[in-house]
Amino acid sequence: MKKLKIGSVELELPVMLAPMAGVTDLPFRLLCREQGCAMVYTEMVSAKAIHYRNKNTEELMQTDPAEAPAGIQLFGSDPVLMGEIAAQVEDRPFDLIDINMGCPVPKVVNNHEGSALMKDLKLAGEIIRSVASSVRKPVTVKFRKGFAGDEETAVDLARVAQDAGAAAVAVHGRTREQYYSGRADWEIIRKVKEAVSIPVIGNGDIFSAEDAVRMMAETGCDGVMVARGAKGNPWIFREIRAVMEGHPVPARPELGEIRQMIMRHARMLEQCKGTGRAVREMRKHIAWYTAGCPNSAALRGRVNEAGTMEEMENLVNQYIR
8 A cells, every 4th residue: 555745754655634613632642553554643623722822722732753644733713813822833733834824613614714715715825825935844735525505615725725835635525515415425535636736635524444445536636634533433544454464354343452452542531631621521522332232222321420430430331341
């Protein structure tokens, strides 16, 4: 399997973990890297929040040498500020800087950020050019098929990004209007790949190793980015890696391995964020980890009432056997 080179960053395998708000914090990124993911991204970080020294942003930018290579994802709509903040964070141990132009959340879109930038290609280009000219590290851009309806803005935005200095683009095959419903349109990824010479990373509906390989075959994309398929399933990366390296797909984790991963994840979260937050945040992760497992519904109900790490661990041991 070919490697993927993004500017000066070379990945041993063309497989990444997509940035996801509330999911891709440091503990989860580390677990995905251990399972074979070749590159990870932070949750999206507001350029304005960094500028105003919001106390929550420092946690979002936490890194660990074990997760490298890693990218930081910034979002904002002011070209000057985006360039300044990119330069400000460049000395941190991130390997590249990604610009979010795909987030569909109303509070982001209504602020003319995220996927709203797909409606203003001139401004999008100014932001990308400002960031790319302010740093030495590679700059990438993640966006969607379009904003609404049957729009296919992705090809035009990819060309704008390339001209403005982006080293690669990632394309999610849904419009902002779709959020995560329906099926991702992989055809738009192929069209983007044919339109630009920089690497194109495909994103959308990768829930198995077979999906990852098929996306690359059908679209010609240079790499794949796994998002929802990794929730509660860091093992998807060892499966993709095996297939791409010509090996059989490993067996799905048994209940014992799932139980061990849940508790390891919980302890890493506790170390990173403290016991109270770790217990609260693990509730959603446990729901994802145990989807389809026996007794999962009962466990979810009980875990939501757990107040300590010991209570949560006892429940996991009781229900996941």
